[in-house]
Amino acid sequence: MNILPLxxxxxxxxxxxxxxxxxxxxxxxxxxxxxxxxxxxxxEALERNLIIMNMGDAQIHKxxxxxxxDLYTRIDGYEKIxxxxxxxxxxxxxxxxxxxxxxxxxxxxxxxxxxxDIEREKSVTQTYKHLSSGVWLDDSDPNGVVLGRKLxxxxxxRQGDELVLVSxxxxxxxxxxxxxxxxxxxxxxxxxxxxxxxxxxxxLRDFMYIPDGVHEIVVLRNDRNEPLDEAMEQIxxxxxxxxxxxWKQLQPLMASLMEVSDASLIVMxxxxxxxxxxxxxxAMLMSVFERIREFGIMKAxxxxxxxxMAVVVLEAAIQVTIACALAMAAGIPLSMYFETHGINFSALxxxxxxxxxxxxxxxxxxxxxxxxxxxxxxxxVIVLLAVIYPGIKAAVIRPVEAIHHI
Numbered sequence: 001m002n003i004l005p006l007x008x009x010x011x012x013x014x015x016x017x018x019x020x021x022x023x024x025x026x027x028x029x030x031x032x033x034x035x036x037x038x039x040x041x042x043x044e045a046l047e048r049n050l051i052i053m054n055m056g057d058a059q060i061h062k063x064x065x066x067x068x069x070d071l072y073t074r075i076d077g078y079e080k081i082x083x084x085x086x087x088x089x090x091x092x093x094x095x096x097x098x099x100x101x102x103x104x105x106x107x108x109x110x111x112x113x114x115x116x117d118i119e120r121e122k123s124v125t126q127t128y129k130h131l132s133s134g135v136w137l138d139d140s141d142p143n144g145v146v147l148g149r150k151l152x153x154x155x156x157x158r159q160g161d162e163l164v165l166v167s168x169x170x171x172x173x174x175x176x177x178x179x180x181x182x183x184x185x186x187x188x189x190x191x192x193x194x195x196x197x198x199x200x201x202x203x204l205r206d207f208m209y210i211p212d213g214v215h216e217i218v219v220l221r222n223d224r225n226e227p228l229d230e231a232m233e234q235i236x237x238x239x240x241x242x243x244x245x246x247w248k249q250l251q252p253l254m255a256s257l258m259e260v261s262d263a264s265l266i267v268m269x270x271x272x273x274x275x276x277x278x279x280x281x282x283a284m285l286m287s288v289f290e291r292i293r294e295f296g297i298m299k300a301x302x303x304x305x306x307x308x309m310a311v312v313v314l315e316a317a318i319q320v321t322i323a324c325a326l327a328m329a330a331g332i333p334l335s336m337y338f339e340t341h342g343i344n345f346s347a348l349x350x351x352x353x354x355x356x357x358x359x360x361x362x363x364x365x366x367x368x369x370x371x372x373x374x375x376x377x378x379x380x381v382i383v384l385l386a387v388i389y390p391g392i393k394a395a396v397i398r399p400v401e402a403i404h405h406i
Contacts, residue, residue, distance in 0.1 A: 003307060007314035010287070021283045022323045025379060028276045029327025030334065032269050032375035037335040037365040038343075043258065044366055050254055051247055052126045053188050056093075056218035058232060058246045060239045065215060071098060071170055074213030075242055081217060082120075084238045089222045090231070093120035094214035096204050100167030100175070102197060104155040111151065111197045113167070115204030124220045127188065127198075134159035134183025142203040144182035150193040152184040159183060165197070169209040177207055269378045276379065277386040284316060284390035296399045305395035312394050316387035324376045332372065338365040 011018050051057060060081065065073040075081070078094050085092040096115035101108060118137055122128055128136040137146060145163065147155070157163065161181045169175040179199070187193055204210065221231050228246055236244045248255035288295070295308055342362040 003311050003314055007311050008318060010291070010311070011315050011318060014287070014290075017283055017286070018319065021279060022319050022326070024279045025276055025320055025323030025383065026326035026330065028272055029323060029375055029379050030331035032272055032379075033327060033331030033372055034334050034338075034365070035268065036371035036375055037339070037367045038363065039264075040368060040371055041339070041364045041366040045363060046254070047258065048126075049188060050251060051220075053130060054125060054127060054192060055247050055250065056124055056220045057228060058219040058235050058244060059250060060217040060219065060235070060242050060244045061215065063241065063243050066243070066245075069097065069215070071208070071210075074210075074215055075217065076213050078214045078217060081238055081240070081242075085217075085219060085235070088234050088238065090235070091120075091123045091220045091222060093117055093124040093218050094201070095121075095216040095218060096201055096210060097215045098167055098204060098208045098210075100165050102151075102155065103164045103166075104157050104161060107155045109151060109154050109195065111165075111195050112191070113165075113197050113199065113204060113207075115199055115201040117201050121218075124218050127185065130186050130188060131183045132186045134181065136183060137198060137200050138182070139200055139202070141180075141182065142200055142206070143177070143179050144199070145179045146183045146185060146198040147181060148185055148193040148196045149187060151195055151197070152181070154194075157181050157184075165207070167208060169207070170211075171209045173209070175207050175209070266374070266378070269375055270382075273379055273382040277382045280316060280319075280383045281386040281389065284312060284387050285393070287315070288312065288390045288394045291394075292397060295394050295397045299397065300399040308397075309391040309395040312391040313384065313387055316383055320380050320383040324379065327376065327379070328372065331375075332367065335365045335367040335371070339367055340364075 060075065062073045062075050075094075082092050082094065094117055098113040098115070100111055100113055102111045103109075116137065118128075118139060131146070132149060134146070137144060145165075147157070152158070155163070159181055163179045163181065164176065165179055166174070166176045185192065199207075201214075219235055221228075228248070232244065232246050298308060299305070342364040344362045
């Protein structure tokens with residue numbers, strides 16, 4: 001018996017119910033494609049702000065520096081480490097840190113001073129592009145500095161304003177000088193936003209009398225597809241006796257969030273599709289009970305229970321196939337639109353912070369094969385599971401009782 005025409009005809013015997021069921025499936029599928037692409041976009045933005053904006057894939061410090069960031073605990077011979085990392089295909093940039101007090105008029109705040117190698121830093125992070133106003137550092141302007149956005153608000157400064165910076169130099173003397181604000185960053189992370197002041201590395205050496213060494217080397221993989229664990233093995237070897245940690249070790253909360261993102265997406269899909277499964281179950285049960293006599297006659301004519309069940313399952317399969325096509329027709333263009341234009345959440349604040357990392361207020365979707373396949377495959381599985389009980393109900397109907405059913 002050719003059950004395909006029979007199953008297709010049975011679907012449209014109740015057009016309103018069929019359209020409602022298919023529409024519910026398609027709507028849920030389209031929404032979940034959009035949600036999946038939006039979640040992927042949000043996670044990518046979070047990873048970009050964490051890795052590309054500041055932290056890099058890995059960092060190298062002198063043993064003990066992270067637990068006690070002392071001015072004198074510096075990496076010696078860092079030039080050789082940089083050369084070896086670059087020879088292996090990594091990008092690396094050295095950093096110096098200091099602490100001080102910065103003031104403007106009646107406002108003051110404690111700051112973490114970061115001295116960066118301008119050219120190398122540009123190859124490792126994108127901080128130099130992440131400015132809300134002004135321009136980035138320049139070696140020709142040693143007294144120019146860039147501030148985190150919240151620090152700029154605390155001090156009430158903007159581009160061109162003068163700052164007084166006070167600290168204790170490495171030789172024990174009092175370090176103080178006047179600096180001019182060149183730029184203010186957009187949101188990067190709580191630590192950077194609230195208390196970071198950037199200057200050129202040579203300017204910081206001169207300010208705090210640091211003759212040699214660096215406090216940190218930031219490392220970035222040139223090939224983003226290279227497994228981080230494999231890259232870390234090479235970085236650890238090059239680091240020698242220094243401490244090398246990946247961003248996952250430095251930011252375990254964010255690493256955990258990235259690792260459970262797939263699971264959380266599946267959970268949200270299942271929650272959304274639970275209602276769709278109930279709709280499908282109800283529709284198929286109604287369809288079965290309406291056709292009890294028909295199924296009884298079919299079995300009396302010699303149709304096997306397996307074929308009867310196959311008819312019911314095939315009806316659901318046809319409906320979910322149509323729903324998947326409609327879901328893609330609606331969900332993919334919607335995701336592609338917001339992949340270009342983004343969704344602006346600036347009305348909720350200047351940036352959402354999670355685990356100390358700031359999201360940009362505009363979130364862009366990222367449409368991938370996974371964002372399409374995962375919701376649709378889950379939809380098919382949920383619907384086919386929901387139709388098992390109605391299928392069994394139809395298959396076990398006894399012909400005599402079915403024919404006399406009222």
